[in-house]
Amino acid sequence: FNIHNVSLTISAASSKQYPDTDWPEIALAGRSNVGKSSFINTLLNRKNFARTSGRPGKTQLLNFFNIDDTLHFVDVPGYGYARVSKKEREKWGGLIEEYLTTRPNLRAVVSLVDMRHEPSTEDIQMYEFLKYYEIPVILVATKADKIKRGKWNKHESVIKKALQFDSTDDFIIFSSFDKTGLDEAWRVIEEFID
Numbered sequence: 001f002n003i004h005n006v007s008l009t010i011s012a013a014s015s016k017q018y019p020d021t022d023w024p025e026i027a028l029a030g031r032s033n034v035g036k037s038s039f040i041n042t043l044l045n046r047k048n049f050a051r052t053s054g055r056p057g058k059t060q061l062l063n064f065f066n067i068d069d070t071l072h073f074v075d076v077p078g079y080g081y082a083r084v085s086k087k088e089r090e091k092w093g094g095l096i097e098e099y100l101t102t103r104p105n106l107r108a109v110v111s112l113v114d115m116r117h118e119p120s121t122e123d124i125q126m127y128e129f130l131k132y133y134e135i136p137v138i139l140v141a142t143k144a145d146k147i148k149r150g151k152w153n154k155h156e157s158v159i160k161k162a163l164q165f166d167s168t169d170d171f172i173i174f175s176s177f178d179k180t181g182l183d184e185a186w187r188v189i190e191e192f193i194d
């Protein structure tokens with residue numbers, strides 16, 4: 001997959017600001033620090049495009065990344081900051097839920113979990129939410145380079161069991177360090193956008 005141009009279309013604070021393009025959109029969601037920015041940068045073959053590790057408590061926005069004027073990646077702010085107030089969390093929930101449940105352009109959500117650990121409560125809630133609304137999920141298990149290959153199956157089973165993973169969803173083992181899963185990720189995303 002050869003990307004030529006990427007740019008930020010808009011950081012949207014409300015649905016009024018969503019782009020009026022009819023391009024397909026792939027949203028990306030995960031706990032803060034899961035490796036989401038690194039995943040986006042790896043797919044786009046850029047070093048520092050999606051800013052890494054947004055700070056907690058910052059205004060929560062949906063970032064729409066224009067990919068060659070054909071597709072938007074929609075970067076959903078990371079969840080799981082304990083320090084964020086209840087009010088902030090509610091604001092986060094409102095914007096994201098509205099986007100995920102009403103946006104016609106949305107084709108699938110890349111849901112990222114850290115392959116090293118059991119999914120967190122928020123990871124499980126996110127997956128349940130997506131299944132409830134029948135939104136296609138591409139599950140990406142990040143930081144695979146930190147786990148010995150012989151243990152990959154074990155970690156995959158633990159994650160799938162905790163999520164009650166639907167076997168019709170895609171599950172991709174990924175590393176932005178050694179690019180494990182990069183081709184598969186693009187292949188799966190392309191299936192959703194054509």
Ligand code: GDP
Nearest residue numbers: 032033034035036037038052053143175176177
């Ligand atoms: P985000 O907060 O979800 O956007 O996460 P980042 O992409 O900023 O990554 C969080 C931390 O995890 C950083 O220190 C990254 O260097 C590290 N990280 C991200 N992806 C990988 C990976 O594939 N392998 C390893 N070993 N570390 C990673």
